[in-house]
Amino acid sequence: MTDNKVTARPVHALLTDGTTIRIRSAQPGDHAQVLRMFDEMSTENLRFRFFSIARTSARQAADRCCRRAEPGHLVLVAEASGHLLGLAEYEVVEAPGTADIGLAVADGHHHLGIGTLLLEHLVSAAREASITAFTADALVENHEVIKVFADLGLRTTRYVEGPEVRYTVQLDQDEAYLSAVDERARSAAVVNLRPLLRPKSIAVIGVGRKPGSVGRAVLRNLRTGGFTGQLCAVNPGASSFMGVPAHPSVNSLPLVPELAVLAVPAAALPGAAADCGKAGVRALVVVSAGLDHAQAEGVLAACREYGMRLVGPNCLGIANTEPGFSFDATFAANHPRPGTAGVAVQSGGVGIALLDGLSRLGIGVSSFVSLGDKYDVSGNDMLQWWESDGRTDLALVHLESFGNPRAFSRTARRVSRHMPVLTVDAGRTEAGRRGAASHTAAAATRTMTRRALFAQAGITATRTISELLETAALFHAQPLPAGSRVAVVTNTQGAGVPAADACAEAGLEVPVFGDELIAALRADLPEGATAGNPVDVTAAVSEDQLGRCLDRLAGDTGIDAVLVVLAPTAVATATGDDLARALLREPGSGACPVVTVRLGQSPAVELLPAEGGGAVPAYADPQAAARALAHAAERARHLERPPGSMGDLDGVDTDCARALADSFLADHPDGGWLSPRECAALLSCYGIPQLPWAWAETEDEAVLAAERLKGPDGLTVLKAHWPGLLHKTVQHAIHLDLRGDSQVRAAYRDFETRFAGLLTGVVVQPLAGRGVELFAGVVQDDVFGPLVLFGLGGTATEVLADQAACLAPLSDLDVHDLITAPRCSPLLFGQDGNGPVDLEGLEGLLLRLSRMACDLPQLAKADFNPVLARPGSISALDVRVRLLPRTAGDPYLRRLR
CATH class of the missing domain: 3.30.1490.20 (ATP-grasp fold, A domain)
Incomplete structure (x- = not known):
């Protein structure tokens, strides 16, 4: 039995009031502090902890907690500013899979979530040590600890006997527990980010004398950007800048700023960050670039020691347009326009492009954060902020790297249910990945893995910044379509064909109209009009006729969206008609989205204000409009699907699988490929069907x-x-x-x-008999974790590359997506005339493979090729499994980077 890595490496995490604490394993040198914490407890709290007020119990507990580490016994302590705030321990005393636990929080620090946070980390450590349940005793009148167990999110049973209650807590990391952890993380993060995004006072440190210096540009934007709080500058050689008082050092400031923007040379950053922390600053934005490893470690260490959040380094800055909290701490050329889009980017250049684009569209931003090298504050933090700020209804993130993809995926999956989350799929090529790595020291990630993350999280992934803005315009201004059926309307026949092609190429449907709809359209339109799909209303159409046509199409139950392609004509000019007005009479034409393409339009996309509010997106070309509609249709499909469930699997022996992996790696310290016998044994641990075989x-x-x-x-x-x-x-x-x-x-x-x-x-x-040869496998990505692949198998696997991928763990919906995504999927449903294969068995195989990958971080690669799928059976014919000596931390554990 081994203890979790948290025992070897301290981590930092947030309490409910946003305070940063450090969690680590107890050491013999902690004895005095542990004893002091117990000695300072009130008589009542002492009785709650030890069922007695005798101080000898406290001393015995301190002795036990601070003895040298032993197998089956772990003590975690929480501390801040060198003071011990609480401890939690488990000890295996009877059954190997069960441990007794104890919990104590220092007087004066209750109701901050210290006990809950310690228990979360204790649960994570115990699970890694193959402990499946905790037991704990409490007095029935100890309402605080009873509430801690009730709110933890784990399956708990209790047995009351006289004045005591005995708890048994199952350590299953199920959806209920993860959701409870998510909510605690979101609540703490939002409180913790307030000094960063709603500061009452700001200091700019490193304001240069030269007009073109970065620090001076940030100060100018703060001075002119509507900030109404206290503002000051730090420069040892000046008394003021632009009317803002300057001081020689952080220590000489007349106030303690909540937020400090650092624009000093890289070599001076660790010292400046430490000075800010000592002074009581709550958050830092570091716009400076070029830090080496030691300087980076120094800045982050200061932030952790003093509980400051950090944006950057190497960033453009941050801004908030919220009334009463407005400020612009960037060195962008223009102030961001107030609005409802939250923006988080790593690249400053991308940030400027998005700010300008959103301002031009009239969408504006609620808050903007340039994450830069992303030492601390991440896209995950910003999603949690936007989820709670009451203003943001559209999230735009541009990330070149992922620190904790699975935590990000859970947050994005939740947030995307309430607002669109859009991103640019950056680094699709090897050249792009090299650029991302050199720009932010980001590890290259495979395109398939990243796209799997986006799809499972409900994130709308575009290919370019322009496409991102085009899609954002539609999401902002129009309702989502009920499906993918598009009616194309044009006043020039030649434009209808490429528009219909663009829709089909984007995955949309351009359906054939029924006779009744065709007749009704012909009655509305001028002579010579074509009422098929595309609809050619001709150049002679009037504004009123076009309006009636659009109303009829938008109200038809067989149409989900209307795409109108307009070309400027002399006929409309001569009659005084403005065909665009026909689109704007009723914004969105009810529940059906309406978009237009205005041939010859200069901007790639703009929003045309409609009567009574709202807007209609106008695009310069049909491809852009079709792409945006396709993204909207995909989002609508995502929202219609219920969240996937992680069902229980019978016949799984995780302990046996882990023992097999440990035994193999003990004999092969550098890892390697399992033998056929070892592969078969591992598959048997998960009930994965195999074709009968023998070793000779x-x-x-x-x-x-x-x-x-x-x-x-x-x-x-x-x-x-x-x-x-x-x-x-x-x-x-x-x-x-x-x-x-x-x-x-x-x-x-x-x-x-x-x-x-x-x-x-x-x-x-x-x-083996006849059947469909499939491929199923796992690749363990160093950043994203296990990726499950599925597709066509046999000798054509690598040649045809007909594969789909999902990140583990797989839900039932993920498995459905995996099975239906490859081009070969019709073969599985009997379209070759042989009848459907055993789909339930195939789903089970993929779920069990996913479980294996999640249980065993040592599983570097698994190839099941081929998997033979037949109407009555699924079996793996050939299996290869490679193990490597590595461990994986709990991706859902609350901790700061």
Whole structure:
């Protein structure tokens, strides 16, 4: 049994009031502080903790908590500013999977969430040590600790006997528990970010004398950007800048600013950050760039020691347009326009482009954060802020790296249910990934992995900044479509065809109209109009006629969106008609979104104000409009789907699987590929079906196994094996259709001859029947965790690359998406005339593979190829599993970066 890594490396986390504390394992040197905490407890709290007011119990507890670490016993302490605030411990005393726990919080620090936070970390450590349940005793009158257990989110049973209650807490990390942790994290983060995003006082440190200096530009924007709080500057050689008083150092400031913007040279940053922390500053924005590793560590260490949040370094700054809290602490050329879009970016250049684009569209921003190198405050923090600020209804994030993708995914999945979350899928190519890595020291991530994250989290991923703004305009101004059926309307026939093509290429449907709708449209339109889809209203159409046409289409139950392509004509000019007004009479034409393409329009997208409020997005080309509508249709589909569920799986033996992995890595410290026997044992731990097989190390053993395993047709298969053999077909290391002893012997001798010095044995199997050959696998990404892949199998796997991917753990909906996404999916549903395969069994195999990947961080790679899918069965024919010596921290544990 091993203890969690938290025992070796302290972590920082947030309390309910936003205070930063440090959590670490107890050490023998903590004895005096632990004893002091117990000695300073009130008589009542002492009785609640020890069921007695005798001080000898406190001393015995201090002795136990601070003894040297032992297997099955772990003590975590919480501290801030060198003071001990609380402790939690578990000790295995009876059954190996159960531990007794104790909890204590220092007097004067109750109701801050210290006990709950310690228990969360204790739960994470215990789960890694294969502990499945906690037991705890409390007095029935100890309402505080009873509430802690009730609110924890874990399955808890209690047994009351006289004045005591005994709790049993199951340590399952289920959705109820994770949701409770999410809510506590969101609440603490929002409180903690207030000094950053709603500061009452700001200091700019490093204001240069030169007009073009970054610090001076930030101060100017603060001076002219509507900030009504106290503002000051730090420069040792000046008394004021632009009417703002300047002081020689942070220590000489007449007030303690809540927020400090640092624009000093990289070498001076650690000292400046420490000075701010000592003075009581609550948050830092570091616009300086070029920090080396030691300087970066120094800045972050100061932030953690003094409980400051940090944006940057190497960032453009931050801004908030909220009335009463408005400020612009950026060095952008223009102030952001107030609005409802939250923006978080790593690249300052992208940030400027988005600020300008949103301002031009009239959407504006609620708050803007340039994350820069993202040492601390992240996109996850900002999503939680926007979720709670009461202003933001559209979130735009541009991230070049992910610190904790699975935590980000959970937050985005929740937030995207309430507001659109849009991003640019940056780094799609190798060149782009190199750029991201050099710009922010970000690790390159595979495109498939990143797209899986976005899709599962409900994030709308665009390819360019322009596409992001085009989609944001539609989300901001129009309702979502009920489906993907689009009516195309144009006043020039030649423009309707490319518009219809653009819709089809974007994945939208341009349906054929029914006779009744065609007749009604013809009655509304001028002579010569075409009432099919696309609808050619002709250049002679009047503003009123076009309006009636659009109303009829928008109200038709067979139409989900209307795309209007307008070209300027002399006819409309001569009659005084403004066809665009027909779109603007009723914003959005009810529940059906209406967008327009104005050929010859200069901006790529703009919002046309409609009568009575609202707006209609106008695009310069049909492709942009179609892409935006496709994103809107996809978001509508996402919102219609219920959240996926993580069902329980029977027949899973996690302890056995972990023991197998530990045993293999003990014998192979550098990791490696499991043998066929070890692969089979691992699959058996998860109930994954396999084709019957036998291991043979001699010719006679192969013959006997073939006789025992041959199928109804009498045919068998021999597969050569040696450590490191990956592609049997390429190596010609497989013999099929073997009948009788002589053919089995000949096949075995062939392997012995060709693979002399390599061959360690052969796998004997019956020849599998006909079916669909599929591929299922896992790749353990160092950043994103396990990725489950599925698609067409057999020898064509790598050539055709017909695969889909989802990040584990998989929900039932994720599995459905995996099965239906590949191009080969129609084969699974019987479209080849053979009837559907065992879909329930296939879903089960993928869920079990996902569970295996989540249980075993050592699982670096798993390939099931092929998996044979038939109407009555699913079985893995060939399995390769590679283990590496590594551990994975709990991605959902509350802690700061």
